[in-house]
Structures are given as structure tokens and as C-alpha cells.
Amino acid sequence: MSGTAGQVIRCKAAVAWEAGKPLVIEEVEVAPPQAMEVRLKILFTSLCHTDVYFWEAKGQTPLFPRIFGHEAGGIVESVGEGVTDLQPGDHVLPCIHWRMQGLPALQIGGE
DSSP: GGTTTTTTEEEEEEEOOTSSSSOEEEEEOOOOTTTOOEEEEEEEEEEOOHHHHHHTTTSOOOSSSEEEOEEEEEEEEEEHHHOOSOOTTOOEOHHHHHTTTTTTOOOOOOO
């Protein structure tokens, strides 16, 4: 996995270009992580009610294009400068709930 650290990578994503319109599977570029950021290889994800709410853009200012799926499971691919509690190869479950509570993301397979 560390062979791509520091490089822009290309991967497939389901992109929403407009509110309520079908998602488009396309290749996107993902920049290397900046300071205090982590780049993940997402293995599993789903669309939950929060994703659908933002996809439909009801009662809010639309923000597109978007890539949904904040409830995911994956492996740390690379880390930015200053990240000390995660390393490439760690299995993680990123979740917006923990970030909103000011707590570190739930980590599985590490300390």
C-alpha cells in the first residue's frame, strides 16, 4: 500500500452531479493526504439516510458534485505529516459521528 504514498491516485467513485439524479460511476483523482489527514482504501460503504438527504438537497443549498458513503470500512493507505495514531495497513471504520463529537475515529486492528 505504501507504494502510492505521496502520489495522486485514481479510483472509482459513485459521483452525484445533480440533486436526485442517478449516481455516475467514474474514475476520480485523490490527492495525497495533507498534514493531519489520512487517505483510505475504502473496501465497503453504503448510502444511509444522511447521504440520501444531501443527495436530494431538500431544504439546503445544493453542493455538487459529491461522493457519498461516509459510513465505510477500509484500510489506511497513507498518512499525512503529523498523524501518529494511525499507520498504513490499519483497518478503520471512519464515522462522521465521532468527528462531530470531537473524538478520534473508531479504529479496529490498532491501539
